[in-house]
């Protein structure tokens with residue numbers, strides 16, 4: 172059976188062009204970038220080139236790019252790094268309720284370490300109110316961290332306004348831009364964050380490679396110690412092939428941003444209207460005009476999400492009930508709960524996240540299969556009102 | 561490479577073709593229970609004659625495992641006496657499905673609890689009726 176992958180916010184397949192440069196690297200560039208002999212200098216050259224590519228993708232200077240072991244690590248380095256380097260100045264951090272666990276769990280850890288964290292609520296549409304951010308700022312506030320776009324709903328936060336407020340109040344601003352990269356324009360020159368996190372595997376690059384953008388002049392305390400690599404911010408011999416793969420993935424993502432973004436938006440809208448047309452009692456989640464072009468999150472009343480996923484999987488379709496990282500937790504998504512989606516509706520929510528490989532045919536097939544699966548599950552559900560009543 | 565399926569073939573069979581789905585118009589016992597772990601719900605209907613389960617149906621707002629355990633438990637109890645049925649544990653239901661993943665064992669409780677609740681409701685009604693009948697006798 173042909174498989175249809177509609178879970179591109181969880182991860183994307185490494186694209187051919189990226190794989191090729193990585194393969195060439197593994198085969199032909201054996202050196203350690205820290206070595207001073209030819210092999211080392213050759214590897215260093217490739218890492219530097221990749222750093223320039225990532226930097227130009229987001230409008231940064233190469234010296235502001237720190238390669239990490241993934242997006243989670245980039246978030247940790249940003250938040251812990253600022254918290255521990257600024258703890259003399261204050262102990263208060265502002266974030267918001269729908270962040271990824273790579274941010275929320277770090278904040279919880281910091282609370283155990285004596286920091287105070289404000290978790291701002293979001294609207295029904297999933298948006299943070301910048302005015303509430305401003306009201307929460309205190310003299311002891313040392314960091315504001317708000318994601319650019321949400322992984323479960325695709326909701327894009329008003330990060331420009333929040334960043335502006337942070338600058339006015341001289342509080343460092345971090346944004347988890349992991350889902351935004353390659354899907355919507357993102358430039359540190361436009362947004363002016365002090366720190367921003369990225370992850371290669373969300374843009375058809377390898378897993379286990381991330382970037383933390385650190386504005387020049389901003390200091391963070393490293394998470395690990397052991398060397399001078401990445402300016403001492405992230406010691407350890409570089410993942411050369413992974414870094415080069417990320418560089419290439421960024422380059423391609425920027426080249427294709429507009430055309431692919433538009434193509435995905437049309438496909439996503441086709442999926443949305445197909446679902447609304449064929450399936451009654453469906454609710455959309457997230458501000459409809461402020462969404463990543465590839466993401467669709469919908470609640471199917473009277474049924475539970477895992478059953479829908481299992482039904483789709485039987486027909487070769489892979490989607491998700493929320494973030495992949497939380498799929499072992501039986502509780503409904505913290506993102507939808509924060510948006511005030513009632514528990515039973517949140518339990519019947521599915522995230523479809525589209526990517527380069529999806530076609531119109533796949534979308535149409537998905538709509539048909541999904542309608543059948545939901546109908547069948549509703550027949551089993553004690554909550555489903557009888558036909559005609 | 562071996563990709564481990566989350567559920568056994570038996571679970572998938574019962575998920576894809578659940579047995580005894582729906583309601584019983586005039587049931588002798590109904591049990592509706594919620595799962596405190598995940599908030600999912602199962603409803604089970606019984607038809608009883610001479611202390612024997614003659615028909616049984618279920619409905620669930622639950623995950624794939626919940627559908628499978630609901631379907632399986634209805635197969636297991638049909639034709640059984642209430643004494644035989646009430647001792648069916650969630651583990652027995654899971655075993656009959658060739659097992660459930662550890663994170664999904666809590667789902668099998670829905671089946672056991674819904675069955676017990678339906679039997680108890682039946683018995684309570686019976687006692688109620690017996691009381692009413694004996695009251696009538698006293699009035700005679």
Ligand SMILES: Cc1ncc(COP(=O)(O)O)c(C=O)c1O
Nearest residue numbers: 241242243271273322349350370
């Ligand atoms: C918004 C967001 N932040 C952080 C992460 C974690 O990134 P990584 O998987 O590279 O550790 C992800 C994805 O998993 C994400 O979607």
Ligand code: FES
Nearest residue numbers: 598600623626667
């Ligand atoms: S997760 Fe709720 S019954 Fe399985």
